[in-house]
Amino acid sequence: MIEPWKKIGDRVDYDCGFFKVHVQRSLSPLTGKEHPFYVLDTHDWVNVIALTPEKEVLLVSQFRHGSGEISAEIPGGAVDRKDASPLAAAQRELLEETGHEAPEWFSLGSVRPNPAILNNRCHFFLARGAQRVADLSLDEAEELEVKKVPRGEIGGQIRAGKITHALVIAAFQLLELFEAEKPDKR
Amino acid sequence: MIEPWKKIGDRVDYDCGFFKVHVQRSLSPLTGKEHPFYVLDTHDWVNVIALTPEKEVLLVSQFRHGSGEISAEIPGGAVDRKDASPLAAAQRELLEETGHEAPEWFSLGSVRPNPAILNNRCHFFLARGAQRVADLSLDEAEELEVKKVPRGEIGGQIRAGKITHALVIAAFQLLELFEAEKPDKR
Numbered sequence: 570m571i572e573p574w575k576k577i578g579d580r581v582d583y584d585c586g587f588f589k590v591h592v593q594r595s596l597s598p599l600t601g602k603e604h605p606f607y608v609l610d611t612h613d614w615v616n617v618i619a620l621t622p623e624k625e626v627l628l629v630s631q632f633r634h635g636s637g638e639i640s641a642e643i644p645g646g647a648v649d650r651k652d653a654s655p656l657a658a659a660q661r662e663l664l665e666e667t668g669h670e671a672p673e674w675f676s677l678g679s680v681r682p683n684p685a686i687l688n689n690r691c692h693f694f695l696a697r698g699a700q701r702v703a704d705l706s707l708d709e710a711e712e713l714e715v716k717k718v719p720r721g722e723i724g725g726q727i728r729a730g731k732i733t734h735a736l737v738i739a740a741f742q743l744l745e746l747f748e749a750e751k752p753d754k755r
Numbered sequence: 756m757i758e759p760w761k762k763i764g765d766r767v768d769y770d771c772g773f774f775k776v777h778v779q780r781s782l783s784p785l786t787g788k789e790h791p792f793y794v795l796d797t798h799d800w801v802n803v804i805a806l807t808p809e810k811e812v813l814l815v816s817q818f819r820h821g822s823g824e825i826s827a828e829i830p831g832g833a834v835d836r837k838d839a840s841p842l843a844a845a846q847r848e849l850l851e852e853t854g855h856e857a858p859e860w861f862s863l864g865s866v867r868p869n870p871a872i873l874n875n876r877c878h879f880f881l882a883r884g885a886q887r888v889a890d891l892s893l894d895e896a897e898e899l900e901v902k903k904v905p906r907g908e909i910g911g912q913i914r915a916g917k918i919t920h921a922l923v924i925a926a927f928q929l930l931e932l933f934e935a936e937k938p939d940k941r
Contacts, residue, residue: 571898571899633870683920
């Protein structure tokens with residue numbers, strides 16, 4: 570039976586403003602020995618699968634500096650201190666990144682982006698009936714392009730390696746499970 | 756049309772042994788202005804969906820220091836310099852973490868764990884016919900428990916929040932797409 574480790578120390582070893590690197594010292598429940606673990610402390614994130622009335626998915630393409638590639642993703646971002654809730658953050662990101670609002674919102678659940686080294690969650694939402702109501706509202710270093718892709722083509726784009734972001738792919742898995750449970754929401 | 760940014764500088768700002776934090780300076784293709792971007796440099800990763808002849812999935816449960824939770828995941832880890840390929844790393848991790856080998860291996864594709872801040876890929880594999888051939892072979896700070904879960908119960912465990920690791924959830928999405936394309940491999 571696996572047991573939690575006991576944290577006996579925690580210090581910030583690096584802080585770049587976007588995330589902090591903590592060094593945690595913890596005791597093994599099996600051996601009692603101490604080991605260090607490096608953990609990135611960062612905000613929770615949100616991602617939105619927004620469907621238009623024509624069952625198209627809104628995708629935003631942008632250059633990503635980690636991969637050095639242009640990446641097609643669903644809208645999303647970090648939950649700010651100003652956001653009242655993950656849902657509010659998702660609605661704000663959808664509006665800022667795509668200029669769309671939607672009348673119907675559903676939670677698809679939340680995941681751990683990487684429980685080994687990140688301490689945060691990513692919350693997934695489905696927004697149905699999304700319609701353009703405004704211009705995009707982007708940060709200075711944000712440059713992106715909004716595309717509409719028929720829902721039925723998303724699987725093929727994932728399989729073909731055109732959609733590569735793991736959190737986006739996980740969101741579509743959660744959407745399928747949500748729809749299988751609630752066929753009236755399909 | 757979204758264009759790549761031009762990198763004009765790159766320095767290592769932090770190195771903990773598991774990853775390095777790079778500060779990249781890049782020029783916007785739209786404005787020509789310079790911005791800094793923080794990127795984590797780390798190894799590629801591998802994950803394996805291993806199915807027994809009885810169509811059970813091998814899950815490994817372990818305490819994760821990022822989330823501070825016990826997490827049920829598919830076997831996987833980092834591609835080492837000693838590994839000849841991602842497939843070799845996947846076979847090594849399956850053997851070390853579960854004591855299983857499998858006669859049939861298929862690539863399910865690869866994803867970007869987080870293209871915004873990580874520069875690596877995660878490669879997913881399907882191993883069919885997995886059978887126990889050895890004891891586990893774990894690092895000193897690795898403590899884990901192997902479970903077999905019927906394939907048909909995985910979706911319910913994801914939906915119920917019992918499987919939360921985004922890369923694991925993405926792997927099952929890629930498995931579904933693989934099987935839809937190759938129904939003879941189901």
